[in-house]
Amino acid sequence: MSSSIMQNTIVRVMQRFNKSARARHLLELKRHATARRLWNLGLVEFQRKFLRNAHVIGYPYWMVVGVTSSCQLECPGCPKGRRIPDHRRKRAMSYEDFKHVINEVKPYVFNVAFNAWGEAFLNKQIFKMIRYAADQNIGTLVSANLNDLPATGPEEVVKSGLERLVVSIDGATQESYERYRINGNLERVLTNMGTIVEAKRRLGSELPHVAWQFLLFEHNEHEVEKARSLAKDIGVDEVYFMTAGNRYGDTRVNNQLTAETSDQFSAVNQSSEVACARPWYFMEINSDGGVSPCCDIEAYDGLDDFGNLLTTPLKKIWNNEKYKESRKLFQVKGYKPKTDTVCTTCYRVKEYNANPRAGTAPAHWFAGALIHPVETILAYRTNRAGGVG
Numbered sequence: 530m531s532s533s534i535m536q537n538t539i540v541r542v543m544q545r546f547n548k549s550a551r552a553r554h555l556l557e558l559k560r561h562a563t564a565r566r567l568w569n570l571g572l573v574e575f576q577r578k579f580l581r582n583a584h585v586i587g588y589p590y591w592m593v594v595g596v597t598s599s600c601q602l603e604c605p606g607c608p609k610g611r612r613i614p615d616h617r618r619k620r621a622m623s624y625e626d627f628k629h630v631i632n633e634v635k636p637y638v639f640n641v642a643f644n645a646w647g648e649a650f651l652n653k654q655i656f657k658m659i660r661y662a663a664d665q666n667i668g669t670l671v672s673a674n675l676n677d678l679p680a681t682g683p684e685e686v687v688k689s690g691l692e693r694l695v696v697s698i699d700g701a702t703q704e705s706y707e708r709y710r711i712n713g714n715l716e717r718v719l720t721n722m723g724t725i726v727e728a729k730r731r732l733g734s735e736l737p738h739v740a741w742q743f744l745l746f747e748h749n750e751h752e753v754e755k756a757r758s759l760a761k762d763i764g765v766d767e768v769y770f771m772t773a774g775n776r777y778g779d780t781r782v783n784n785q786l787t788a789e790t791s792d793q794f795s796a797v798n799q800s801s802e803v804a805c806a807r808p809w810y811f812m813e814i815n816s817d818g819g820v821s822p823c824c825d826i827e828a829y830d831g832l833d834d835f836g837n838l839l840t841t842p843l844k845k846i847w848n849n850e851k852y853k854e855s856r857k858l859f860q861v862k863g864y865k866p867k868t869d870t871v872c873t874t875c876y877r878v879k880e881y882n883a884n885p886r887a888g889t890a891p892a893h894w895f896a897g898a899l900i901h902p903v904e905t906i907l908a909y910r911t912n913r914a915g916g917v918g
């Protein structure tokens with residue numbers, strides 16, 4: 530199928546969706562589609578959905594590149610904010626290293642987000658990096674607290690080719706904003722966001738799409754309407770509200786919301802997937818090149834990484850033992866991995882093992898056996914021995 534036919538097919542599928550996040554993802558997908566990326570996406574998704582095999586033919590098509598591991602704020606729900614020792618030591622990725630990473634992944638990847646644990650705008654090379662990715666026809670996203678932006682920043686943000694900017698502002702008054710964004714200054718953030726919106730107008734650019742993201746806590750849920758009104762005055766493209774996690778159970782914040790707020794906003798975060806999909810389609814690359822299967826985890830430098838993309842090619846990392854053992858955790862309930870990884874103790878594995886809808890799907894075994902007969906039989910034997918199924 531030619532690339533243009535495939536792109537039109539995507540557009541037709543898109544038309545069936547309304548203005549939801551899914552529609553946006555599909556639009557981004559279309560914008561950055563090449564025949565090779567689409568083929569890779571199809572291969573990966575087929576294997577993830579129907580085979581769920583451990584050895585994936587195809588490569589990750591969605592990626593986070595953490596260009597810095599520094600941050601000025603001290604958010605209580607973030608390992609960076611809590612200054613946890615050895616959690617991704619302070620480091621900024623160099624432009625040369627960034628180019629190396631992008632060159633490795635560009636045949637497959639549609640989108641790169643620049644926000645691992647840290648504040649991307651603290652990396653002085655950020656605009657050059659975004660430009661480089663955009664020049665490879667890769668979609669770019671920065672999620673930022675936006676407390677700091679160089680004087681030339683607003684114009685540079687627009688000229689860099691950045692596609693989507695998500696600004697984390699969890700409050701409409703300084704008092705509630707700084708309850709989670711400790712050290713943050715709301716006025717400065719709103720000014721920075723406003724100057725970017727203004728620079729877009731001045732330069733006649735539709736991009737970046739500027740979104741205000743508001744994490745909901747007990748202390749700020751009453752400010753939803755005020756935030757909507759401020760967002761309208763500033764002229765951002767979108768404002769959305771999300772329930773927040775509190776992974777450390779920090780008592781300075783409470784993420785329990787009133788029933789009314791929960792009913793209104795909880796669905797945004799819900800997923801119908803039983804198995805975690807990330808080991809099949811996603812990769813996080815940290816500022817030292819360290820590879821993580823996702824950014825949900827509090828991975829430690831070196832120890833929890835699945836490899837290093839600055840020293841090892843993508844093709845060698847993607848199907849190494851850590852990746853394969855992590856995928857097998859979602860092939861069959863109760864799988865006992867040969868090698869423990871950060872996935873082994875993850876809540877997603879616990880949920881999968883406890884879920885009646887999870888389990889050994891015969892189609893997965895059958896199709897997996899066709900592609901990788903030896904691996905499938907060995908995995909089956911291991912799991913029978915472990916008494917699961």
Ligand SMILES: C[S@@+](CC[C@H](N)C(=O)[O-])C[C@H]1O[C@@H](n2cnc3c(N)ncnc32)[C@H](O)[C@@H]1O
Pocket residue numbers: 600604606607644645646647648649672673674695696697742744772773774775776
């Ligand atoms: C780790 S942050 C890094 C980017 C940037 N420093 C920021 O905070 O926007 C990545 C994303 O996680 C979000 N985040 C931070 N704390 C969170 C929490 N407790 N629950 C859910 N999302 C959270 C941020 O708002 C941001 O969208």
Ligand code: SF4
Pocket residue numbers: 600601602603604607608609610611645646647648674
């Ligand atoms: S601003 Fe982002 S990276 Fe910084 S501490 Fe908060 S959540 Fe973490």
Ligand code: SF4
Pocket residue numbers: 805806807808822823824825826855871872875876877878
């Ligand atoms: S299982 Fe957990 S740690 Fe592994 S990729 Fe999924 S969310 Fe991340």
